[in-house]
Amino acid sequence: MIAYLSGAMEKAVDEGADWRKEITLWLKSELNHDVVDPVVESKKLVKLTGSQDYRKWKEDDPGRYISFVRKCVKRDLDVVMKEVNYLICLWDEFVLKGGGTHGEVTVAYLHHVPVYLVNRLPKEDFSSWIEACSTKVFQDFSSLQQFLKEQHRKGQNIKS
Numbered sequence: 413m414i415a416y417l418s419g420a421m422e423k424a425v426d427e428g429a430d431w432r433k434e435i436t437l438w439l440k441s442e443l444n445h446d447v448v449d450p451v452v453e454s455k456k457l458v459k460l461t462g463s464q465d466y467r468k469w470k471e472d473d474p475g476r477y478i479s480f481v482r483k484c485v486k487r488d489l490d491v492v493m494k495e496v497n498y499l500i501c502l503w504d505e506f507v508l509k510g511g512g513t514h515g516e517v518t519v520a521y522l523h524h525v526p527v528y529l530v531n532r533l534p535k536e537d538f539s540s541w542i543e544a545c546s547t548k549v550f551q552d553f554s555s556l557q558q559f560l561k562e563q564h565r566k567g568q569n570i571k572s
Contacts, residue, residue, distance in 0.1 A: 413445040416496040418516040418527075420506030427451045431502055431553075438557060443564050448491050450512075454484050485512070492516050493523045500556065503542065504532040514542065521545035530556055 417435065421427040429451045439445040458464055461480065469477035492499065499520045507513045518541075520527050526547040531538055543549060550556040 413443070413498070414448060414496045415439055415445055416448045416492055416499045416516070416520075416525075417450065417501075418492075418499050418513050418520075419502035420504065420510055420513060421451060421454070422512070423509035424504075424506040427454075428502065428506070435500060435553065439560075442557070443560060448496055450484075450488050453487060453491075457483060457487065485515075488512065488516060489519055492519050492525060496525060498526040498528060498547075501527055501529040501546070502532070503529050503538070514539075517542055517545045528556055528559070 417432045419428045419431070432447075432449045432451055436447045436449060439447055458466065461483070463480050466477060466480045469480065499516065501513060501517055503513070517527050517529070521544075527545060528548050528550065529542070529546040530550045530553055548559065550559065
């Protein structure tokens with residue numbers, strides 16, 4: 413099984429790397445699931461394309477910037493559509509300042525990839541669209557982890 417770790421990057425502290433590292437370790441040790449971490453994947457793409465200064469390009473060279481970001485978008489959406497069994501999504505205040513997570517959740521829904529979402533926003537601020545695209549919504553990671561353990565223990569395929 414392979415999980416994709418969806419959540420804010422562009423406006424999040426440290427691109428949202430911390431929660432992704434924690435859940436990656438848990439998924440591997442507890443469930444023996446692999447992950448696709450877009451923070452790690454984007455760093456690989458930066459290195460591969462020599463795009464270490466891409467954030468500066470947003471102002472200095474917008475065409476080059478958009479070209480690079482499109483490569484990231486394509487990679488992420490291809491992975492969601494073709495390579496993973498489910499998404500784990502952190503929905504928080506940083507997500508509201510971006511667009512990638514919205515797109516990933518919607519594309520996952522469209523392609524029948526389960527979305528397990530941890531919502532940290534008040535109910536009145538939580539998007540109905542995103543809630544409708546989510547397979548199951550959790551209030552915290554421990555509830556999500558308990559659910560995934562139960563599914564794994566029952567031998568149920570998480571992608572159902």
